[in-house]
Amino acid sequence: xxxxxxxxxxxxxxxxxxxxxxxxxxxxxxxxxxxxxxxxxxxxxxxxxxxxxxxxxxxxxxxxxxxxxxxxxxxxxxxxxxxxxxxxxxxxxxxxxxxxxxxxxxxxxxxxxxxxxxx
Numbered sequence: 001x002x003x004x005x006x007x008x009x010x011x012x013x014x015x016x017x018x019x020x021x022x023x024x025x026x027x028x029x030x031x032x033x034x035x036x037x038x039x040x041x042x043x044x045x046x047x048x049x050x051x052x053x054x055x056x057x058x059x060x061x062x063x064x065x066x067x068x069x070x071x072x073x074x075x076x077x078x079x080x081x082x083x084x085x086x087x088x089x090x091x092x093x094x095x096x097x098x099x100x101x102x103x104x105x106x107x108x109x110x111x112x113x114x115x116x117x118x119x
Contacts, residue, residue, distance in 0.1 A: 017045035021055075026065040032097045036060065036090075057090040060097075069100050 021042040026035040039060050043052050061073045073096060076088050 014045075014047050017042070018048075021046050021059065024059065025063040028065050030065070032094065032101045035063070036094050039063070053090055054087070057088065057093050060090060060093060064097070066100070066104075069097055072100065073097065 021039075024038055024042060030038075039056050043056050043059075046052070046055075048055050061070060064070045064073070073093055076093065076096065
């Protein structure tokens with residue numbers, strides 16, 4: 001990255017990279033895996049340091065295309081006052097999202113079979 005910056009003379013500002021990060025959204029046709037990759041790749045440019053994991057988790061949830069999944073994952077959140085409850089990690093959120101995606105896809109595949117059975 002340093003060589004590219006030197007070659008092109010580009011000065012990529014952290015503030016601009018953070019704005020790109022905050023503007024990311026999943027998109028209807030994008031998979032959970034590709035959405036996770038986009039979030040991780042962009043946050044690497046933002047220099048959030050100790051807060052990167054929490055920000056990735058929160059933005060991953062906020063930018064989801066599925067409102068149902070969005071609400072489900074918000075409900076999984078942590079409580080600030082309850083120190084005995086651990087924070088939900090990005091990994092846990094992504095695993096839940098991938099399961100939801102797989103179940104949704106399987107349900108879509110089964111719908112035509114149910115229509116044939118009901119004839």
